[in-house]
Amino acid sequence: MGKTRSRIIMTIWLLIMSVVAIIMLYPFIYSALAGLNHKDDFGHLGSLLPMPKRIVLSNFLYIFTPNGIRPLINTVFRTAWYTVNVCLMAVLVGYVMARYEFKGKKFFFAVIICSQLVPSVLTLIPSFVMVSKIPFAGGNNWMGIGGRGLINNILMLYLPFGWNNLLWVFLFIQSMRSIPRDLEEAAEIDGCGFFRMIFRILIPIQKPMIAVIAVNTALSTWNDWMTPFIYINKIQDSTLPAYVGMLTAQLQAFGDRDYPKLFATATVAIIPPFLIFLFLQKYIIQGIASVGIKG
């Protein structure tokens, strides 16, 4: 009796969870299928699964042509740039804050905590104003007037570095607490310099935490479509998710709608973070666990 009952519960559970899983994956399947359609066919399909009448690969292939590949390359470089820099900052600043004693340490630590609580609405528009008024950039004079500053400049993909990144410093400090000082002290007695110690000893020991930081930063940078969307209008200097954002925003306006191109581009933009997640899930789950539960 107990056994049949638990089997029934298991079946119902499986049924419900399968429905949930289908809902979760459905938009991705839709995107991938829609991208294979011909532009002229898509508008008349009117079905929940846009099975292509004739399979067209050009939408996908366009992204890999010399004209179309720039956003993809920009996204890759940008993601690599921020991943390296955020990790480096978390390790250096985190180490110093965890191990050294100096005046103002409490202040630096308080800045990390407080900055995480500031709503980003307070900085969105002022940042835009500031970037457009940077002196000597984009035709601006010394007062920052006359030109467009760094708006539409590809450097905006690499320069901004806000205090949201300090979250990882916080987590690195936390993880330093569980590591004994012995190794560092031994290294120092052996005459090991600061940076040598960081790269030869600290980074190898802290690999799991650094992996958490790297994977989460890579994901959020890849997916940060908003920064390029706001600051850069030229598709050539934008990133893939921001480019998809431009195409999606245009859907609401009147005019020619190229759905298959949009969905093909979206699918390509989703694949890298999807793969990162699939293979490095552990670190992402660990990341939200340490932010959500410990923090």
Added chain:
Amino acid sequence: MEKTLQLPAGIKKRGLTRAQREARRAYMIILPYYIYIAFWSLLPLLIGFFLGFTEFDGLSGLPKWVGLENFRTFFATNEYLILLWRQIWIGMICLFFNTVLSFLLGLALNVNFRIRGFFRTTVYVPSVAAVSTTTAVVVALLSPVDGGLNKFLEAIGVQPIVWNYSQFWMVFWIVVYFVWRSIGPAAIIWLGGLQSINPSLYEAARVDGAKRWQEIRYITIPGLKYIAGYIILTGVINVMQMFDVVMFISRGNPYGKTDVLMYRIYRDGIQSFNLGMAGAQSIVLGIVTIIFALMYFRFIVRSED
């Protein structure tokens, strides 16, 4: 400076020069990062407080100081208040459904079946893709002519709906999309909380003859208080600044009936260069968000007693 340095016991032995060296190295590492970050975050924050009191089109000359004029416009007309109110209620509906459904999902995932890992992965996948890359599916499905959803309704004999002309349905789809995308991380956090509850508490309850709902009421819910606090607190800050979903799915339509304040800030600031007004709206929305967060925070602290 030497006298004010506080040294832990271990370092003291080796003398002050070492401490000085450490302090110098610490500043040399921390200050460049903090100064650079201040430029990209603190400076805009300060500019923002100033901007709201000016009239500025960003193009010609300098911002003109207008005092409280922008705030007067904000509170004197219904135009902006209605958008603030809509940001709050649409946001709260999103947050409510996300919190409740992610909790149920967390409960459903808290089982010992092998296949659990697969479902945990699928539930998380939507949040791994950027908002800009997945909203177009909703737009395509809701398309009034030849949209997938209406054709499907026709096929099963239901009258098709012109989704884009109805405030109710557009809000409905915004909420559906929001929950679809945000439910995964929240469910994983709930799950982590559920698994951190000491199993011996449940055993003790069962020995005392507690029913299933009593276990949930007296063990599970109290044990998850901090998790709930975290999910709702970050959720409030998140939904009060949500505009991307609205921008992509409904563009504030029909007739601006799903428009929210954050979207207006974005349009005023970045599209029409009405920077002073955008700055003033930002300040109001920022303060309202902080007040909501603090109110909720106090509510948790008080329920502690």
